[in-house]
Amino acid sequence: MSETYAGKALDFLKRYNLQEGDTIEIIKNGLRIRGIIMPSYSSTDDILVLKLDNGYNIGITVDSINEIRVLQKGRKKDEGRKEEKKEIEKESEVTIISTGGTIVSKIEYDTGAVRPALTTEEILEFMPEINEIAKINATILFSILSENMKPEYWVKIANEVKIRLDKGAKGIVIAHGTDTMTYTASALAFSLKSLTGPVVLVGSQRSSDRPSSDAPINLFTAVLVAKNAPFAEVVVNMHGESSDTYTLVHRGVKVRKMHTSRRDAFQTINDLPLAKVYYRERKLEMLREDYLKKSETNEVDPKFEPSVFLLKYYPGLSPDIVDYLVSKGIKGIIIEGTGLGHTSSDFYEAFRRATKDGVFVGMTSQCLFGRVNMNVYTTGRLLQDAGVVPLEDMLPETALVKLMWVLAHEKDLDKVKELMLTNFVGEINPIHIPEMYPRWYHDRIRLQ
Amino acid sequence: MSETYAGKALDFLKRYNLQEGDTIEIIKNGLRIRGIIMPSYSSTDDILVLKLDNGYNIGITVDSINEIRVLQKGRKKDEGRKEEKKEIEKESEVTIISTGGTIVSKIEYDTGAVRPALTTEEILEFMPEINEIAKINATILFSILSENMKPEYWVKIANEVKIRLDKGAKGIVIAHGTDTMTYTASALAFSLKSLTGPVVLVGSQRSSDRPSSDAPINLFTAVLVAKNAPFAEVVVNMHGESSDTYTLVHRGVKVRKMHTSRRDAFQTINDLPLAKVYYRERKLEMLREDYLKKSETNEVDPKFEPSVFLLKYYPGLSPDIVDYLVSKGIKGIIIEGTGLGHTSSDFYEAFRRATKDGVFVGMTSQCLFGRVNMNVYTTGRLLQDAGVVPLEDMLPETALVKLMWVLAHEKDLDKVKELMLTNFVGEINPIHIPEMYPRWYHDRIRLQ
Known part of the structure; x- marks a missing residue:
């Protein structure tokens, strides 16, 4: 039940008959913390990982816990899984295609480096509440760091999207590394000329086992967009600002990674985002009406001249x-x-x-x-x-x-x-308005 | 006296005994407009060009003028110029080195294209009030479009800067095309290791004979910075926002041209601007104290490996x-x-x-x-x-x-x-704060 835990932390879980998925409340230094027990990838064996209501994972030294209370027992991991799986295959509303990247990565604690390794099932363990918004079905297409993405992989992703939409998915989520996500978004946008539903690329700037990871919120809102959005476009869904209020849905051909590390690195250039998704409220707010409409069929035409x-x-x-x-x-x-x-x-x-x-x-x-x-x-x-x-x-x-x-x-x-010079999917924006240029900070600040 | 005027506009000037440099007030469609008569580069011969108090040049069809009143006669163009020139050479506080670019350009009305052609004297005619803030001395080093700038020109500019500062100028203004201005700024920053005063690159996004030109304000504030700034750095001075409130002084190694056409195209990246200059108030506001201080001598070391x-x-x-x-x-x-x-x-x-x-x-x-x-x-x-x-x-x-x-x-x-990896002139910023990332617009807008 708690196979990712060892040593002190495992002893702690056994002592209180706890397992991953249980919702608990602890008191630490007078502070009340409520969360779900998550798998641990910590290098030390005395850390309990809790997922807070705000989507963050935090690590707590078990010795520092003064009181503990079990609020809700999680469902046992394999209980009823087989039957459930069948049902998902049949009725899934959103297919998550995993291609690799930080969103599906874990840290190699020996070296401190990050490698794409988590299975899609493991991702879903991080975000059980996804099941509350859509029936999902997940598939690992490949597992590469996005800096190694190549035109031939774009072809595979495009074909997989068509297959999954043809099978009846309302929308597709593509888990992808952030480095080259916008190149892939453009490639899919030009390849998928007509779509029956949204194709949502999603990644994370910080891996899912780090406390401030943007992976859970980005993934959750991506599924929400894939299921509910009125458009049939290739979009990127990533944190919209540095807190966890909302993600932004960017047109795939008009978005750029503008920061090496910030969670709101992805921003629309020479255009405005298509939509905003409020994570807590589970609400998709369309910002524009001039989106590409859903078609009756999916047409795919993924050919690229790499030269x-x-x-x-x-x-x-x-x-x-x-x-x-x-x-x-x-x-x-x-x-x-x-x-x-x-x-x-x-x-x-x-x-x-x-x-x-x-x-x-x-x-x-x-x-x-x-x-x-x-x-x-x-x-x-x-x-x-x-x-x-x-x-x-x-x-x-x-x-x-x-x-x-x-x-x-x-x-x-x-x-x-x-x-x-033909405007296929909004890659050319004939009208620019002043709001499309961001505002820089021009005032005095006291630096250390 | 009015050699740039012909036809109807020249007749108009003759009729009222007017010449370039005179301050007049006209009434047009009930509107009272006050300004200084400027040289005209209009393709039609019925336009009178007036420089308004806000620094803008406007063109007025002479037939549309209902009333005219002369407020102040300008000094005749060549009157006393020789004596004045000598005095300037001796006591000049700021040297303007002209290298070309839109700021010293005029429109070829035959083709509609722009070529760098105006002499520095002509620039000063556009901006007579520069004389109120500093005694200036202008020199044309070369006249090229900045897309044709090359490392060998950087060497020439750096050497000229040293010569002029050694001769006693308090600061230097370099008129430069905007396309590659930041490359030149970096080249000068690394070449001029110690400086007795500020070196201010300035350009304009719209040529000086266009109504909404940023040339006059950018040039005026650049002279103000060159004369009054407490630092001895290579900086870029350009419009800070889309109106004419202030220009920004950017550290030359941390600035980038971020827009093809906006007047506030130049913005500091991964850092904050050094100063803000309010045009109307003629006021330089330092935003930081961590600038490079003035040295006793000027050292120049402009060598570049182009390979x-x-x-x-x-x-x-x-x-x-x-x-x-x-x-x-x-x-x-x-x-x-x-x-x-x-x-x-x-x-x-x-x-x-x-x-x-x-x-x-x-x-x-x-x-x-x-x-x-x-x-x-x-x-x-x-x-x-x-x-x-x-x-x-x-x-x-x-x-x-x-x-x-x-x-x-x-x-x-x-x-x-x-x-x-040695931080010579602030090209590496060890501390990033959230204000260094601009804010994008994420809300709904009604587009046409």
């Missing part, structure tokens, strides 16, 4: 790199230019040679916010004359994935250009 | 690019990795080969906000084992310029690593 390159321009960059890429048979280049979409004039001829060779060259901006406009300055005009195509307000990463997808379907440069 | 590469990682990128760069004699690579500083595991061996060949490989994050941490996940540890150096919270662009500078001074890989 593309994302080139970030900087002063001192030599145009030789363009000729090298063309000589190696590259099919397309997305430039992250400066400002409105520029490179130095040294690049004109290299781009002209590339586009004459049939290589698509598209321009985005390293500013990230705003829209490229290559008609304002002479540089932009000359770059266009050399065959470079301005890609509106698309994020560089979205443009790159879109180009991989477009080039797998079309070789003719004019048609590639036309497709790159 | 470095900024490699942005994405799913599907082949490690072949690393071997190609090494084969071409690259000296250093800055990676823009995912999340905490990752690439796919396919890159380990290529990085190992590169670092064994003496190539420095440093890691930054494409998230931009936050700090790389390559001790959390196995991937980060294995990348470090392959020789990749985590570069703290440095911006990718700053790390790139710093590496160019470090490699021009040191070849030994261990010493390069040590220098890259």
Whole structure:
């Protein structure tokens, strides 16, 4: 029953006849703490892990516990599981496809490093209340860190999504590492042209056995979105601010990981989020009505030409790199230019040679916010004359994935250009409003 | 006197014996407008350009003017200029070094494109009130669009800064295009190790002959900072918000152009601005005390190794690019990795080969906000084992310029690593606080 516990903590559980899943209340240093006993992955054997009402897991040294009271016995782990499983397979409303990442990771306490290892069943143990909002069915497609994600995996995920939606799931949750989640979101968005329900990517910035993990809340709200959302889009659902009030549902082609470690790292760029999900209230609030509607059928078209390159321009960059890429048979280049979409004039001829060779060259901006406009300055005009195509307000990463997808379907440069400028799933936002630019802090602060 | 005017507008000026520089008040459709007559670069010959008290230039069709009153005659353009010029040379407090860019640009009305063309004298005509805050002296170093900026130009600017400060200027203003301004700011910050006064880069997002140009206010406040600021750092002074209330003074190594077109495009990342300048009040408000102090002498050390590469990682990128760069004699690579500083595991061996060949490989994050941490996940540890150096919270662009500078001074890989991790001018910020992450808009908006 308590196989993850050993030593002092296990003795403690035995003494009070406790097991994982029991809801208890303890008093520690005069503080009353109420929570559910969770599996432990602590390196020391005197820690009891409790899941609090706010979704957090905390570790408590058993010696520090002054009083304990059992509020509710959890159901025994395997009791009735087989029958339940059958029922889930038949009637599941949401399928969770697990691909790896921190959300399904545990810490290797020997090294302190994190590896993707938890099974989907273990995730569900962390979040038993998911069963209260949807009948779920979980599957492990693969288990990789998202920095190792590749276009061929995007194909597998897209196909699995179609299979599961065709089988009757109302929506899909994809557990994914955060590092490359937005690239996968774009890839799925372009691949899944028509959907019967939402496809919700979810991850966590802190692993599920850490006290401040965002995994439980992100997963719980993702299931809620997959089951209840009115749209049929590929979205990312992650913490919206640094506390646990709400998660945000971002359009997959307009979201970017903007912080290395904060739980609210994912933010919509050049657009507004689709929805907000209040965790405690279990409430999905739509922020917009201009979402993609549900279709009768699921269409999947996941093909990607991996021979593309994302080139970030900087002063001192030599145009030789363009000729090298063309000589190696590259099919397309997305430039992250400066400002409105520029490179130095040294690049004109290299781009002209590339586009004459049939290589698509598209321009985005390293500013990230705003829209490229290559008609304002002479540089932009000359770059266009050399065959470079301005890609509106698309994020560089979205443009790159879109180009991989477009080039797998079309070789003719004019048609590639036309497709790159076709707004398939909201990757181009024609209207920008001031609220789409975040607000920086500009005041005085007393630093230590 | 009014050589930029022709046709109807010139007739109008002649009729009322007016010239550029005169302060007038007109009545148009019952509206009273007060301003100074500015040079015109309008394509039509019936527009009178007035500079308003708020710093804006507006164009008024002369036919629409119902009444006109001369409030103050401007001084004739060349009157007393020679004597004045001599005096300026001797006693100037601030030197404006012009390198080109939108701030010194005018529109080619034939094509609608913008070219850097205005002389520094013409800029000063736009902003006569600069003379009220500092005696200035202006010099055109070169006139290029900043997308064409190169490391060799950084050397010229750095040397010119030292010459001008040594000659007695209290501070320097550098007029620069916005596209690569932050790269130049970093280059100057590493080159100018000790300074007797502030070095203020300034640009504009909209050219000075457009009505909503940020050029006058940015230039005016830049001169104010150069003359009055207590610090001796390389900074960027640009609009702080979308109205004209204040500009922000950003540390040159911690600022990024975050929007293609907004006037408040420049924002500090992973740090807080140094100061705020209120344009109307002519007031410099320091936001921090931890700035670099003024030295007794100016030391300049502008050497850059241009053979470095900024490699942005994405799913599907082949490690072949690393071997190609090494084969071409690259000296250093800055990676823009995912999340905490990752690439796919396919890159380990290529990085190992590169670092064994003496190539420095440093890691930054494409998230931009936050700090790389390559001790959390196995991937980060294995990348470090392959020789990749985590570069703290440095911006990718700053790390790139710093590496160019470090490699021009040191070849030994261990010493390069040590220098890259030495915090020379605040490019590494050891303490992050929540206010350093901007706030995104997460609420409902009624879109058209």
